[in-house]
Amino acid sequence: MSGRTELPSGLVTFMFTDIEGSTRLARMLGDGYGSVLNAHRDLVRAALSNYAGVELFTEGDSFFVAFRDAGAAVAACVAAQRALAAYPWPSADAEPRVRMGLHTGWATPIGDEYASAEVHRAARVASAAHGGQVLCSEATASAVSGGSPDPGPGDDVLAGAAPVTGRVAVRQAAATRATASGCALATREFRAAAVGRVAIGRASTTRDPRAATAAAPAHGHGTGEGAALDWAGRGAAARVARIVTARRTETIDLLDLGPFRLRGFDDAERLFQLAAAGLERSFPRPRTPCAPAHNLPAPVTPFVGRRPELAELRDLVGRHRLVTVAGAGGAGKTRLAHVVAEELLTAYPDGVWVVDLAGEGHEAALAAAMGVRPEPARPVLDTIIERCGAGRTLVVLETCEARRPAAMELVQRLLAGCPRLDVLATSRVPLGVPGELVWRIPPLTPADAFTLLTDRTDAARGGRPGQQDEAADLARIASKLDGAPLAIELAADRLRLLSPAQLAARLDDPIAALDAGRLGTGRHASLTGNLDWSYRGLSDAAAGLLRRLAVFAGPVELGTVEWSGEDAFGALSELADRSLVEVVAGPRYRMSEQVRAYATRRLVAAGEEHAARDRHAAWSLHTLESVATDTDGQPRTVSLTELAPYVGEWQAALRWSATGGSVRAGLRLAGALDPWWREHGGARAGRDLLFRLYGRADGEQVAPAELASAYLVHAGLADDPEERVRFLNRAEKLAREADQPALLLRALAGHRISLVGAGRLAEAERVCREVIAAAERTGVPGVALPSVVALAELLWRRDAVDEAAELLGGARQLEAGRPQDRGSRTVDWLLGMVALRRGDLVAAHDHLVVALRSRLRHGFRGAAADAVAAIAVRCAVGGDPTTATVLFGGAESVRGARRATQFGAFWSAQQAVLRRVLGDTAFDVAYADGAANGFGRAVAMALAVEHPDLEYGSTRFAHAPG
Numbered sequence: 001m002s003g004r005t006e007l008p009s010g011l012v013t014f015m016f017t018d019i020e021g022s023t024r025l026a027r028m029l030g031d032g033y034g035s036v037l038n039a040h041r042d043l044v045r046a047a048l049s050n051y052a053g054v055e056l057f058t059e060g061d062s063f064f065v066a067f068r069d070a071g072a073a074v075a076a077c078v079a080a081q082r083a084l085a086a087y088p089w090p091s092a093d094a095e096p097r098v099r100m101g102l103h104t105g106w107a108t109p110i111g112d113e114y115a116s117a118e119v120h121r122a123a124r125v126a127s128a129a130h131g132g133q134v135l136c137s138e139a140t141a142s143a144v145s146g147g148s149p150d151p152g153p154g155d156d157v158l159a160g161a162a163p164v165t166g167r168v169a170v171r172q173a174a175a176t177r178a179t180a181s182g183c184a185l186a187t188r189e190f191r192a193a194a195v196g197r198v199a200i201g202r203a204s205t206t207r208d209p210r211a212a213t214a215a216a217p218a219h220g221h222g223t224g225e226g227a228a229l230d231w232a233g234r235g236a237a238a239r240v241a242r243i244v245t246a247r248r249t250e251t252i253d254l255l256d257l258g259p260f261r262l263r264g265f266d267d268a269e270r271l272f273q274l275a276a277a278g279l280e281r282s283f284p285r286p287r288t289p290c291a292p293a294h295n296l297p298a299p300v301t302p303f304v305g306r307r308p309e310l311a312e313l314r315d316l317v318g319r320h321r322l323v324t325v326a327g328a329g330g331a332g333k334t335r336l337a338h339v340v341a342e343e344l345l346t347a348y349p350d351g352v353w354v355v356d357l358a359g360e361g362h363e364a365a366l367a368a369a370m371g372v373r374p375e376p377a378r379p380v381l382d383t384i385i386e387r388c389g390a391g392r393t394l395v396v397l398e399t400c401e402a403r404r405p406a407a408m409e410l411v412q413r414l415l416a417g418c419p420r421l422d423v424l425a426t427s428r429v430p431l432g433v434p435g436e437l438v439w440r441i442p443p444l445t446p447a448d449a450f451t452l453l454t455d456r457t458d459a460a461r462g463g464r465p466g467q468q469d470e471a472a473d474l475a476r477i478a479s480k481l482d483g484a485p486l487a488i489e490l491a492a493d494r495l496r497l498l499s500p501a502q503l504a505a506r507l508d509d510p511i512a513a514l515d516a517g518r519l520g521t522g523r524h525a526s527l528t529g530n531l532d533w534s535y536r537g538l539s540d541a542a543a544g545l546l547r548r549l550a551v552f553a554g555p556v557e558l559g560t561v562e563w564s565g566e567d568a569f570g571a572l573s574e575l576a577d578r579s580l581v582e583v584v585a586g587p588r589y590r591m592s593e594q595v596r597a598y599a600t601r602r603l604v605a606a607g608e609e610h611a612a613r614d615r616h617a618a619w620s621l622h623t624l625e626s627v628a629t630d631t632d633g634q635p636r637t638v639s640l641t642e643l644a645p646y647v648g649e650w651q652a653a654l655r656w657s658a659t660g661g662s663v664r665a666g667l668r669l670a671g672a673l674d675p676w677w678r679e680h681g682g683a684r685a686g687r688d689l690l691f692r693l694y695g696r697a698d699g700e701q702v703a704p705a706e707l708a709s710a711y712l713v714h715a716g717l718a719d720d721p722e723e724r725v726r727f728l729n730r731a732e733k734l735a736r737e738a739d740q741p742a743l744l745l746r747a748l749a750g751h752r753i754s755l756v757g758a759g760r761l762a763e764a765e766r767v768c769r770e771v772i773a774a775a776e777r778t779g780v781p782g783v784a785l786p787s788v789v790a791l792a793e794l795l796w797r798r799d800a801v802d803e804a805a806e807l808l809g810g811a812r813q814l815e816a817g818r819p820q821d822r823g824s825r826t827v828d829w830l831l832g833m834v835a836l837r838r839g840d841l842v843a844a845h846d847h848l849v850v851a852l853r854s855r856l857r858h859g860f861r862g863a864a865a866d867a868v869a870a871i872a873v874r875c876a877v878g879g880d881p882t883t884a885t886v887l888f889g890g891a892e893s894v895r896g897a898r899r900a901t902q903f904g905a906f907w908s909a910q911q912a913v914l915r916r917v918l919g920d921t922a923f924d925v926a927y928a929d930g931a932a933n934g935f936g937r938a939v940a941m942a943l944a945v946e947h948p949d950l951e952y953g954s955t956r957f958a959h960a961p962g
Contacts, residue, residue: 008068015067015073019061048080051072053065078134098131100133101125130286138270254274262288294353296341296342314343321415322433322435344394357397358399366384388421394421397424408432412433456488473503480593484592490526538578546602551603553648613656614662624672641859650672650673654670667710679860704740708740709743711730711734716750751767756794771787772784782818836870841948848871865892866900868890872942890935
């Protein structure tokens with residue numbers, strides 16, 4: 001080492017070194033630290049002595065050295081790091097990790113020291129390095145490319161190496177891009193010649209491809225492109241060091257890390273890392289004050305919707321130290337968490353760090369993200385906690401369900417050790433840590449789901465927007481995917497192959513529609529892969545319950561879940577925690593269509609389908625009995641409102657009965673569903689299921705009466721007169737064989753429908769009278785009620801209102817005794833229609849309001865629309881044509897419900913009269929107003945019509961409508 005009188009002057013390169021984590025190393029080694037420190041000093045001094053370095057001072061574990069020549073300083077650092085790496089330390093934990101920094105600037109010594117800002121800059125460059133790393137300033141990198149100083153003393157090019165007679169070449173890699181997420185490298189090449197003493201000079205670049213493999217990093221770090229730096233590894237390009245065979249010239253890469261703000265300096269300093277054979281290459285980002293305060297990935301696609309959720313979650317993170325975004329796989333938890341974290345960057349000046357627990361080594365990953373280097377013999381989590389300290393930090397932990405126990409421990413340690421650190425976690429299951437706030441991510445709103453689907457579909461089609469006429473089918477697709485972003489993304493990809501209409505038609509089984517042909521194996525590559533990830537973590541009890549619940553068509557109550565098996569409550573809790581079952585209002589427990597399709601496949605694979613579906617059919621029959629029978633054992637009024645929660649389940653059970661279950665159970669279910677099908681337009685599906693049951697009836701003992709009842713249901717659903725007559729005849733034959741007079745009369749009465757449809761009104765009237773008389777003779781008068789109603793309608797049509805009124809007056813008791821008919825109050829409605837014919841507004845009002853209220857209460861919307869139309873006539877007769885017209889418009893707004901078609905001509909005639917009274921414009925405006933405001937408002941308006949007895953100047957009888 002040169003004496004202190006030889007301090008270089010002019011363009012001087014300063015070198016600072018120290019041991020990273022020296023205090024902890026000293027505490028760990030105790031008395032043994034002295035020998036480690038002395039060995040470190042000897043190795044560094046031996047390396048420096050070969051390159052004319054002047055040691056200014058050594059304090060503890062640090063060196064401050066000055067060099068006349070920048071190339072010599074670079075070679076000295078490389079030699080020192082190699083010597084340190086090659087030394088046989090007592091243990092791996094005892095190896096000192098030395099960081100080094102170089103800076104070149106103009107300086108003049110004053111006595112035995114330098115009074116120059118360049119010294120401080122060199123110290124800051126060194127403090128930005130990590131243990132084992134050598135950083136230099138741009139000035140040093142530039143100095144290496146110029147100048148050719150006089151040779152100095154020394155025999156070896158590198159400390160600890162054999163004497164070299166060749167030249168050391170230093171190649172500077174200049175950045176074409178340097179950001180927080182990556183650095184790309186271009187190259188300029190320079191050479192440092194060393195023959196005994198180091199000399200720097202230009203030399204031509206060697207392109208010998210065989211030289212590229214000669215120098216691999218000594219510590220097992222990756223070589224080649226992409227291996228430059230951990231903190232900048234995403235998308236980074238780097239070139240490894242080379243040994244050029246000509247005169248043993250060694251190539252050293254200077255990796256351009258980009259500009260950084262050094263503490264105490266206002267300007268940015270571009271830093272370079274020395275990369276050579278035997279030196280470690282992978283390091284976190286330089287430790288500078290202005291280091292990027294996050295490692296959030298740059299989004300690849302635009303974020304769509306969820307504005308209310310963003311605001312809510314952002315507020316929760318600001319008020320709670322641990323917030324877990326919980327939800328099913330593919331619900332968009334991670335993307336939402338990233339967006340929230342990005343919006344909170346300014347609130348966490350000490351960093352926002354993202355770690356995915358799906359991979360191994362989550363603590364090491366968090367340390368790497370934060371720029372924390374592991375310390376010898378110390379758990380890395382302790383180092384992380386010390387690094388965070390009292391800083392304002394947000395840690396985003398993704399996929400916590402993958403390693404829930406580890407996630408729990410990590411969160412508890414971080415929150416306990418770092419008082420100002422917050423955690424935002426994403427998981428399919430809550431962590432269960434004290435203080436955790438679990439925020440369930442909701443599905444996308446229909447508008448957001450549609451927007452996301454159209455956006456991703458346009459991208460999947462090469463940026464070409466879809467046709468306008470596709471919007472309705474795209475909306476259907478979005479509505480069928482439960483607002484799940486993953487399913488929507490997969491659907492958009494599928495729309496490269498299918499039209500929206502084709503895909504929408506296939507989504508009754510979303511897994512078959514969206515997963516077929518997908519080759520990816522990641523958990524987000526398909527719906528199956530996504531759900532496999534959740535299913536594998538279930539207990540046997542929860543997995544079994546999930547399979548059994550797959551046979552239910554919709555949400556179920558707790559009693560139904562407990563009916564499904566032992567320990568069902570505990571298994572349900574697990575399914576809900578893991579977001580495979582959603583808790584909805586009631587509370588009820590809902591399974592998405594995607595989960596149901598997956599669980600159904602699991603049910604089949606387990607060989608449990610037949611038993612589970614038979615059990616579901618038995619449950620359906622049990623609920624049918626509970627809906628049809630009161631607590632005292634008496635039949636309950638058939639109410640579509642009360643049937644509605646069970647219709648989906650009964651139809652699912654019926655489909656099973658039609659394919660593999662009990663035919664008798666299916667026939668009973670079809671009979672219970674008959675009024676629903678008639679009201680809601682399910683006649684065709686009902687007939688198809690009945691046909692399947694007939695085909696399986698030979699294999700099961702079915703009583704003739706049961707089959708005859710099914711034939712009567714079928715006839716009532718038939719649109720084709722010939723089909724109707726055929727099944728009525730079959731029912732009649734079986735009823736006669738079984739000696740069932742009630743069934744026989746129902747079969748005979750059914751022919752009136754075909755006769756009326758054919759215009760053979762007299763014959764229809766005769767059939768009705770015959771059935772009524774036969775019912776009286778056989779003691780089953782209630783069976784004749786449909787014939788009584790049909791006869792009253794026929795009498796009304798030919799203006800025989802007195803006979804109709806008398807007939808209906810006696811039918812009220814019959815209707816009250818028939819649970820299947822009393823909810824619709826058809827007798828009251830017809831009495832109201834008769835009263836309108838007579839001009840009796842009071843009686844008409846009373847009967848029609850009673851009928852309307854009952855029909856609404858029991859869910860007969862089509863019949864309720866008929867009542868509203870009749871009240872419209874009552875308003876017209878009472879002198880209020882505008883209200884009458886609005887009510888007609890509201891009644892016509894009911895679509896798809898069963899209406900009394902035989903009165904259509906009467907409604908049209910009344911509307912024609914109103915048009916003449918009001919004029920075309922006023923009529924059209926009022927009618928459109930009623931249609932636009934919907935049926936609910938029309939009902940409210942109809943019920944608000946004042947009773948005739950209360951109207952000023954009213955008379956009981958008005959001019960009867962024609």
